[in-house]
Amino acid sequence: MFRKLLPVVLALFGLISGLGAGLLFRPHPEMIEIDTSNEEGESDATHAHHNQETSVEGTNPAFEYVKLNNQFVIPNLEEGRVASMVVLTLSLETKQGLRESIYAREPKLRDAFLQVLFDHANTGGFQGNFTSSSSMTALRRALLEVAHKTLGPDVNDVLLLDIVRQDFD
Structure with missing residues (x-):
């Protein structure tokens, strides 16, 4: 009887301890401080718009990021x-308001990206030190070129969010 209960008790213990750890270490919501002072006499709407544009340094509010729905899986042949x-996750930096248009044309874009990725793999781009700066720059440039051909000049950049290579012996 005890042998049958032991796995259940251990599973419950693991579940409860995992839940407790998750609750203990969860991130707390950050308190947002709103600056309502208006030293230059700007209207509140202008002041809020200015704060919105400069709230995140290094980002341009004219662009949005469109993450492609599925990962790209590329076989590396020898x-x-x-x-x-090789498994990659890609995202596009585009002008605002193009998300739906990109998702509507995603099958064509994925096909073009896969061709670039297969060509990169066939020329040895995913062998050895495949994450070197020169290799990644060449891959990004080729992906951006095909994105421009497929979607037009509204694509500003192609971002490699994740890249993983699983070697087989």
Whole structure:
């Protein structure tokens, strides 16, 4: 009887301790301080718009980021066999308001991106030190070029969010 209860008790203990740790270490919501002082006599709407534009340094409010729905899985071949798999997650930096248009044309964009990624893999781009600056720059440039051909000049950049290579022995 005890042997049958032991796995259940251990599972409950793990569940309860995991829940407790999750609650203990969860991030607390940051308090947002709103500056209502208006030293230059600007209207509140102008002041709020100015704060909105400069709230996050290094970002341009004229652009939005569109994450492509699925990852890209690229086989890396050596002597006709799959030696490794590369998984990438891509996002596009585009002008505001193009999200729906991009998602509507995503199948064509994914096809073009896959061709670039397969070409990169076939030329050895995912072998050795595949995350070197020169290799990643060449890949980004090729992806941006095909994004411009597919979606037009409204795409500002192609961002590599995640890249993982799983080698097989």
